[in-house]
Amino acid sequence: MSPHSQEQDNDEQNAFDLQLKYLFGTLKKEQAHTKDVTSKLGIEKVFEQGDAAEYFEKILSKVNPDVSKIFQGHLRHTATCSISDHHVNSDEVGPFWTVPLSMEDNNYYSVREGFEDFFKSSTVSGDNQMYCDYCDGKTDAILECKMEHPPEILTLLLKRFEFDYNRMSYVKIESCVEVPRRLQTKNCDYELYAVVDHVGSLRGGHYTARIKPYDDHNWYVFDDSYVRQLNSKPFEQVESFRSQSAYLLMYRKLDSPDRQMNHGNDHKSSLSDSQLSTPSCSFETGASGTKEEERKALAPQKRQRQSFSCCQLPPHRTSHNLSVTGTRTGVVP
Numbered sequence: 001m002s003p004h005s006q007e008q009d010n011d012e013q014n015a016f017d018l019q020l021k022y023l024f025g026t027l028k029k030e031q032a033h034t035k036d037v038t039s040k041l042g043i044e045k046v047f048e049q050g051d052a053a054e055y056f057e058k059i060l061s062k063v064n065p066d067v068s069k070i071f072q073g074h075l076r077h078t079a080t081c082s083i084s085d086h087h088v089n090s091d092e093v094g095p096f097w098t099v100p101l102s103m104e105d106n107n108y109y110s111v112r113e114g115f116e117d118f119f120k121s122s123t124v125s126g127d128n129q130m131y132c133d134y135c136d137g138k139t140d141a142i143l144e145c146k147m148e149h150p151p152e153i154l155t156l157l158l159k160r161f162e163f164d165y166n167r168m169s170y171v172k173i174e175s176c177v178e179v180p181r182r183l184q185t186k187n188c189d190y191e192l193y194a195v196v197d198h199v200g201s202l203r204g205g206h207y208t209a210r211i212k213p214y215d216d217h218n219w220y221v222f223d224d225s226y227v228r229q230l231n232s233k234p235f236e237q238v239e240s241f242r243s244q245s246a247y248l249l250m251y252r253k254l255d256s257p258d259r260q261m262n263h264g265n266d267h268k269s270s271l272s273d274s275q276l277s278t279p280s281c282s283f284e285t286g287a288s289g290t291k292e293e294e295r296k297a298l299a300p301q302k303r304q305r306q307s308f309s310c311c312q313l314p315p316h317r318t319s320h321n322l323s324v325t326g327t328r329t330g331v332v333p
């Protein structure tokens with residue numbers, strides 16, 4: 001890449017950062033529009049189908065790397081021959097922006113269990129045996145994925161949109177998921193602070209987002225031109241909630257003493273992790289009739305990211321040209 005094109009990239013990134021900053025700055029005071037942001041993302045027909053996860057990664061590809069790296073972690077993928085732990089035939093570390101969790105079309109799916117399963121080793125055998133350089137032949141192999149570097153913001157993608165080979169088309173998995181307030185990796189604690197929801201079908205649906213800002217103890221729902229405070233605070237009484245609409249889950253890392261302290265203040269009335277209560281469908285899920293929305297901050301990812309982050313293709317209809325009105329608590333008449 002020539003210095004000139006690098007400079008252009010930097011200018012574009014700075015311009016995009018400023019547009020986002022301006023958007024959210026305006027949003028605190030008055031009606032704001034997302035047109036500048038969506039046009040920078042190359043979205044012309046705002047009612048065309050799009051995928052929130054793709055747009056999320058597209059935004060990350062357009063902002064300054066210092067910003068996007070907050071969302072970036074690294075995964076280590078290894079393939080080891082089952083004959084010996086020393087026969088490591090593949091060992092790759094790569095960046096990821098989202099952790100894709102495969103769902104089955106059941107009535108219930110536990111995000112915590114799905115997250116843990118993602119990092120469990122698996123054995124491939126039979127027709128799927130892999131070539132071992134040390135054994136000079138095909139053997140069973142153990143595949144492992146480890147979190148090499150945990151991101152500041154951990155984004156989980158619930159793969160609700162999958163290809164059904166029986167129907168030879170994409171389908172939406174409507175399973176109810178149990179979303180925990182806290183997640184743990186080997187060295188980090190994470191706390192949920194944003195949810196992108198999708199209601200509706202594969203062909204026609206609606207995104208909303210629920211977000212708890214850093215500087216606020218309340219949750220807000222972003223729903224097209226509405227931004228309003230949620231009446232019920234999720235996790236006030238329980239440590240998890242159930243949702244049929246959750247699609248992207250964003251967790252922030254609680255690793256510093258400062259954040260831990262703030263976290264404690266935020267949840268004076270909440271239960272400890274050991275006091276798990278039966279999750280309810282609170283948090284204004286689709287079941288309560290409240291439409292939740294996505295902030296649509298999302299877009300197609302860079303090629304080199306695809307091997308590690310999941311890409312669900314299926315496009316659902318969504319209006320990108322959000323006209324967000326008022327202050328966080330303001331409601332459009």
Ligand SMILES: [Zn+2]
Nearest residue numbers: 081087132135
């Ligand atoms: Zn071997």
